[in-house]
Amino acid sequence: MSNGSRYRFDDLKAVCANDWQAYIQHDFVAQLGDGTLPSDCFQHYLKQDYLFLIHFARAYALAAYKSRTLAELRQAHEGLKAIVDLELGLHVDYCRKWGISEAELEALPEARATMAYTRYVLDTGHRGDLLDLHVALAPCVIGYGEIANWINRRPTTVRGGDNPFDAWIAMYESDEFQAAMAAERTWVDARLVDVTPARFDELVTVFRDATRLEIDFWQMGLERRS
């Protein structure tokens, strides 16, 4: 793209199209949609996702620290509140339904893929600005909404009581979640409008790295890797 171009979130996806597709259409996701994912793979994923969410909450706290305006501070605060007051509680309840107690969650050893991804996001936020941090978070926030929509478009997907993972899909297809995804996309779109090509290239690196780390997170679940 030439100088003076107005970049958008979709340009990040387009430049990283292969990695993005490998993330959204990962075997873990396909098997989850088909209801054929081995339950121990899903349980391993759920446990590591608890640790992921805790670090993700810290990333919103870092976004608060990196804020320059009241609007940015409020946005970070809302994200932190959503995870700490709502999503982590739901996650603990959901884990219990899968036979994973809160005590087990609290004592979990962290898998390397969890460490790599979460610390990458935090480091990117520390050394960069709020846009770097949001681009590092975008595969998570925007990707999971796309994943739910991709699952719903597949002919082999099973919904309802015959799919043990139906509640997981329902969470990410929900209007509330899709609205959060759209809001994040709008925020990133607005910030990308006036970045230079050199800055865009830096952000592409962050987006690609984070997308690859999401792929590794799925693979960790599939291989039950520690």
Ligand SMILES: Cc1ncc(C[n+]2csc(CCO)c2C)c(N)n1
């Ligand atoms: C590895 C991994 N990546 C993304 C998500 C999805 N997710 C986690 S927090 C959040 C933002 C909403 O507050 C979203 C979409 C996940 N659960 N685990």
